[in-house]
Amino acid sequence: MSAHQKTIRLTMAQALVRYLAALRIDTPDGEVALFGGVFSIFGHGNVAGLGEALYQYREQLPTYRAHNEQAMAHAAIAFAKANMRRRMMAVTSSIGPGATNLLTAAALAHVNRLPVLLLPGDIFVSRRPDPVLQQVENFQDGGISANDAFKPLSRYFDRIYYPEQLLTALPRAIQVLTDAAQCGPVTLALPQDVQAMAYDYPVEFFSPPVVKFRAQPPAADELHAALELLKNAQQPLIIAGGGVLYGEATEALRSFAEKHGVPVAETQAGKSSLAWRHPLQLGALGVTGSPAANALAAKADVVIAVGTRLQDFTTGSHSLFGQAKLLSINVNPVDAIKWQGTPLLADARLGLAALSQGLGDWRSSAGWHALALEQANAWRATVDTITSQREVAAPALPYDGEVIGAVQRSSIDSTVHDIVVCAAGTLPAELHKLWRTSTPGGYHVEYGYSCMGYEIAGGLGVKMAQPDRDVIVMVGDGSYLMMNSEIATSVMLGRKLIIVVLDNRGYGCINRLQQACGGAPFNNMLEDCLQGPLGAPAIDFAAHAKSLGALAENVKGIAELEAALQRARAADRTYLVCIDTDPKRTTEDGGCWWEVAVPEVSQRPQVQAARADYEQARGNQKV
Numbered sequence: 001m002s003a004h005q006k007t008i009r010l011t012m013a014q015a016l017v018r019y020l021a022a023l024r025i026d027t028p029d030g031e032v033a034l035f036g037g038v039f040s041i042f043g044h045g046n047v048a049g050l051g052e053a054l055y056q057y058r059e060q061l062p063t064y065r066a067h068n069e070q071a072m073a074h075a076a077i078a079f080a081k082a083n084m085r086r087r088m089m090a091v092t093s094s095i096g097p098g099a100t101n102l103l104t105a106a107a108l109a110h111v112n113r114l115p116v117l118l119l120p121g122d123i124f125v126s127r128r129p130d131p132v133l134q135q136v137e138n139f140q141d142g143g144i145s146a147n148d149a150f151k152p153l154s155r156y157f158d159r160i161y162y163p164e165q166l167l168t169a170l171p172r173a174i175q176v177l178t179d180a181a182q183c184g185p186v187t188l189a190l191p192q193d194v195q196a197m198a199y200d201y202p203v204e205f206f207s208p209p210v211v212k213f214r215a216q217p218p219a220a221d222e223l224h225a226a227l228e229l230l231k232n233a234q235q236p237l238i239i240a241g242g243g244v245l246y247g248e249a250t251e252a253l254r255s256f257a258e259k260h261g262v263p264v265a266e267t268q269a270g271k272s273s274l275a276w277r278h279p280l281q282l283g284a285l286g287v288t289g290s291p292a293a294n295a296l297a298a299k300a301d302v303v304i305a306v307g308t309r310l311q312d313f314t315t316g317s318h319s320l321f322g323q324a325k326l327l328s329i330n331v332n333p334v335d336a337i338k339w340q341g342t343p344l345l346a347d348a349r350l351g352l353a354a355l356s357q358g359l360g361d362w363r364s365s366a367g368w369h370a371l372a373l374e375q376a377n378a379w380r381a382t383v384d385t386i387t388s389q390r391e392v393a394a395p396a397l398p399y400d401g402e403v404i405g406a407v408q409r410s411s412i413d414s415t416v417h418d419i420v421v422c423a424a425g426t427l428p429a430e431l432h433k434l435w436r437t438s439t440p441g442g443y444h445v446e447y448g449y450s451c452m453g454y455e456i457a458g459g460l461g462v463k464m465a466q467p468d469r470d471v472i473v474m475v476g477d478g479s480y481l482m483m484n485s486e487i488a489t490s491v492m493l494g495r496k497l498i499i500v501v502l503d504n505r506g507y508g509c510i511n512r513l514q515q516a517c518g519g520a521p522f523n524n525m526l527e528d529c530l531q532g533p534l535g536a537p538a539i540d541f542a543a544h545a546k547s548l549g550a551l552a553e554n555v556k557g558i559a560e561l562e563a564a565l566q567r568a569r570a571a572d573r574t575y576l577v578c579i580d581t582d583p584k585r586t587t588e589d590g591g592c593w594w595e596v597a598v599p600e601v602s603q604r605p606q607v608q609a610a611r612a613d614y615e616q617a618r619g620n621q622k623v
């Protein structure tokens with residue numbers, strides 16, 4: 001720093017908060033803050049330092065309190081996802097358990113390529129009071145704290161040992177958080193004593209330029225190779241991944257599909273890239289996919305993967321794509337080179353536009369186009385049939401597909417206005433197949449980490465990002481019980497959620513998976529678990545939610561559900577409806593093989609049979 005530079009004396013924590021509060025992005029409605037706020041649970045590791053700073057800047061950068069650090073981070077991550085990664089939040093915790101409670105969420109953001117700034121407190125740099133309360137002592141390395149566990153889960157990790165370090169660490173952090181290819185969690189570990197330490201910061205550091213989001217155009221040589229591959233294709237298929245949404249490429253996708261007659265199938269992260277009723281919309285792809293998308297995937301000669309990680313649910317553990325050649329449009333080189341595909345390192349929008357221009361009037365074959373239209377149409381009709389079922393003859397219970405239909409019927413413009421939020425269990429498969437949306441972002445399913453407990457906390461973050469939309473959290477009894485406390489936060493903050501709990505008395509999807517692998521029903525459904533003399537309690541989910549401040553009711557059957565959903569839509573606060581569902585039934589149409597390793601030796605004949613099937617199915621994998 002030169003001698004004449006103007007400085008301001010701030011603690012490290014004050015400087016950090018002041019910098020975050022100053023960051024802006026351009027939007028069509030003018031400049032807005034990059035950070036929507038900070039979620040915080042205080043403890044001795046952050047209350048005095050960061051807490052004091054957050055209080056000072058509370059008008060510019062609001063602080064929100066929740067009930068669990070992991071849940072706060074879920075909310076923050078969901079906020080970023082619902083903002084297509086253009087806005088984000090920070091999350092701060094104390095040291096020790098507060099910090100390690102964030103680890104699962106860090107992994108979730110890492111897998112899903114979503115930005116979140118994690119600010120765990122850390123142990124004293126001075127080491128004077130060591131071991132401070134909650135300090136994990138490493139006998140070999142004095143510099144290690146519990147926060148080192150964030151390193152493999154962060155796209156950028158730094159520990160701020162000295163206040164001046166912020167001058168380099170913060171711009172780097174923001175670069176990673178706002179870079180399409182590197183995007184993911186950033187962890188800045190903040191030792192308690194350094195948070196409180198003062199330094200003369202240059203004043204101009206706190207007027208950072210407006211944050212820009214770069215969009216990388218394709219290189220000429222890669223574009224040439226991609227065009228050569230596509231020009232010879234007769235039966236192309238597009239996989240739309242999350243990158244289509246995050247790259248704001250939905251219009252480019254639609255015009256590419258229409259101009260070149262290429263059908264579109266969507267991944268979990270990419271669903272809502274193309275309107276559900278578009279004639280070339282084949283629906284969901286892969287293990288949780290539609291028959292239309294999977295049939296065309298098996299026959300395609302070139303698959304154009306746009307902005308997807310190609311995880312096993314998308315590729316049927318590498319069994320789905322027959323003989324197709326792969327063209328990968330991705331901003332991230334690690335993704336672009338997967339599967340020995342032809343990489344087109346580019347932003348989704350620019351990549352699709354450049355390809356389209358280079359292709360001129362090239363189109364898929366007439367027969368392929370006709371097949372795509374026919375299959376897409378047939379699948380839409382099947383979905384109509386499944387989701388319009390209202391009557392289930394007692395004692396049978398409705399299943400998830402019928403509940404999804406009721407939720408969508410409960411609003412005249414559900415496909416435009418609603419955002420459905422989910423993460424784990426039976427529902428992600430059912431929603432991927434059956435949920436209909438016409439609006440990018442109308443489908444918010446965290447299926448990279450598929451983390452039970454994301455749903456309600458995530459719903460809160462979505463509502464904070466999109467206050468004018470109806471946010472519908474659909475959640476199984478298992479996920480609900482794992483993490484539900486942010487119902488109270490949603491009431492406190494006035495961020496209304498509609499929560500639909502599907503109570504099938506246990507871990508239904510894993511129970512089915514267990515049996516598909518030849519296993520006996522064991523330790524998944526409550527009835528198959530070790531129990532004391534009282535047995536498993538009948539959990540009153542509505543009473544539980546009411547105790548957290550929500551309105552709630554338990555219903556029986558689809559007709560009662562529909563009536564309850566009307567009350568939920570009209571309510572002024574978070575409203576939970578719980579319905580008993582069938583743990584066994586699922587939508588049979590669609591789907592494909594998924595590799596789950598079955599034991600090579602077992603006394604159970606069912607396992608031996610499942611193993612034989614498994615070995616045979618592995619023969620179809622492309623390696």
Ligand SMILES: Cc1ncc(C[n+]2csc(CCOP(=O)(O)OP(=O)(O)O)c2C)c(N)n1
Pocket residue numbers: 424425426427449450451452453475476477478479480504506507508509510
């Ligand atoms: C944190 C976490 N633990 C374990 C799992 C593995 N898992 C996936 S779904 C599931 C059961 C979900 O039960 P529930 O929410 O009731 O949904 P259901 O399958 O019954 O519809 C489990 C245990 C997970 N995804 N996340």
Ligand SMILES: [Mg+2]
Pocket residue numbers: 476477478502503504505506507508
């Ligand atoms: Mg369940």
